[in-house]
Amino acid sequence: MLAALWSRVRDVFAGPAPAPASPVLALPALWVQGSADIADFDDCPRERRRTPHAMRADGSRKCFACGHETRGTGLMTTEIHEPFGPEYVSPAPADCPNCPCCSLRLCERGRNSVMQCHGHVRDSVVATVSACPCSAETTRGTHAWRLAQIRVVKHATQHPLPKRAEHVLRALAGHEAFEDPTDELRGLRARRYVDGEPSEGLWRITLLGRRYLKALHEPRYTSAVHVNSIDRETRTAQVVVLGWHMEREVTVLADQLANAADLTLDELPGRYLEAKVNLGAADPVDLVLTRIQVPAPITEHYAAAVRPLWVAKGGAR
Numbered sequence: 192m193l194a195a196l197w198s199r200v201r202d203v204f205a206g207p208a209p210a211p212a213s214p215v216l217a218l219p220a221l222w223v224q225g226s227a228d229i230a231d232f233d234d235c236p237r238e239r240r241r242t243p244h245a246m247r248a249d250g251s252r253k254c255f256a257c258g259h260e261t262r263g264t265g266l267m268t269t270e271i272h273e274p275f276g277p278e279y280v281s282p283a284p285a286d287c288p289n290c291p292c293c294s295l296r297l298c299e300r301g302r303n304s305v306m307q308c309h310g311h312v313r314d315s316v317v318a319t320v321s322a323c324p325c326s327a328e329t330t331r332g333t334h335a336w337r338l339a340q341i342r343v344v345k346h347a348t349q350h351p352l353p354k355r356a357e358h359v360l361r362a363l364a365g366h367e368a369f370e371d372p373t374d375e376l377r378g379l380r381a382r383r384y385v386d387g388e389p390s391e392g393l394w395r396i397t398l399l400g401r402r403y404l405k406a407l408h409e410p411r412y413t414s415a416v417h418v419n420s421i422d423r424e425t426r427t428a429q430v431v432v433l434g435w436h437m438e439r440e441v442t443v444l445a446d447q448l449a450n451a452a453d454l455t456l457d458e459l460p461g462r463y464l465e466a467k468v469n470l471g472a473a474d475p476v477d478l479v480l481t482r483i484q485v486p487a488p489i490t491e492h493y494a495a496a497v498r499p500l501w502v503a504k505g506g507a508r
Contacts, residue, residue, distance in 0.1 A: 297312070328383075341479055360379060384403055415433040416433070421460055427443065447483070463486055464486065
């Protein structure tokens with residue numbers, strides 16, 4: 192009798208029995224309520240470990256251990272942030288050290304794209320990054336610069352300006368007085384050969400304008416070009432311009448080669464092509480290839496016929 196009395200006293204002071212801890216016992220109730228379709232283990236951000244979860248087909252889930260919920264929207268899920276504890280904030284991208292307008296990643300992408308930085312941002316940011324120097328056509332080595340060099344050289348060698356427009360351009364290059372009765376400055380500005388303030392009559396020749404004048408009389412020779420490799424990420428090709436140097440690689444736009452030769456990028460490596468090239472350039476970045484084509488079938492005498500210019504002249508380099 193004393194034992195029964197002691198057991199009764201112990202039950203009174205012990206309080207209510209704890210709720211079942213097993214998620215299996217709670218799952219049927221959640222099924223009935225429509226709050227769960229299956230039960231499985233998942234990563235709980237609050238518990239920082241894998242815990243049992245009640246889950247629905249739309250991606251919603253609830254942790255049995257702490258009750259943390261994640262709301263689902265089809266294939267995407269949106270976490271419900273609690274008013275307490277740290278919230279995840281996406282880290283800010285690293286700033287570009289060479290400009291105040293872009294991130295480092297954006298400038299790397301813009302430098303290797305003819306669309307420049309402003310071609311890789313949403314419309315609301317275009318005005319902010321449109322003048323970025325890291326990808327501009329006035330910055331040596333960018334894709335936009337390479338494309339501008341090709342455009343200017345082809346213009347000068349294949350479809351040159353009228354003499355009256357050339358006269359205006361040369362006058363600006365030599366800081367000479369000139370008259371422009373036919374308004375040639377308008378067309379030169381559209382081609383970005385000149386810039387300035389029309390309202391004040393202040394004009395100056397640009398780097399592209401000077402490149403055009405140089406290309407008018409720059410010697411260009413037919414040379415064999417061997418494609419060593421292709422970089423698909425930057426869409427560039429490493430080539431050897433045999434008339435310029437037998438071994439030194441030159442970087443060119445891969446799409447220029449592929450489009451001119453009517454080949455795919457995968458067909459370019461290992462190919463010989465022919466092109467008109469300014470072989471007198473001292474820096475490989477200044478080599479501009481035009482009139483690119485697939486040559487006639489290679490013979491054993493082909494390499495001798497297109498040997499480097501300096502070898503043909505009997506010189507040493």
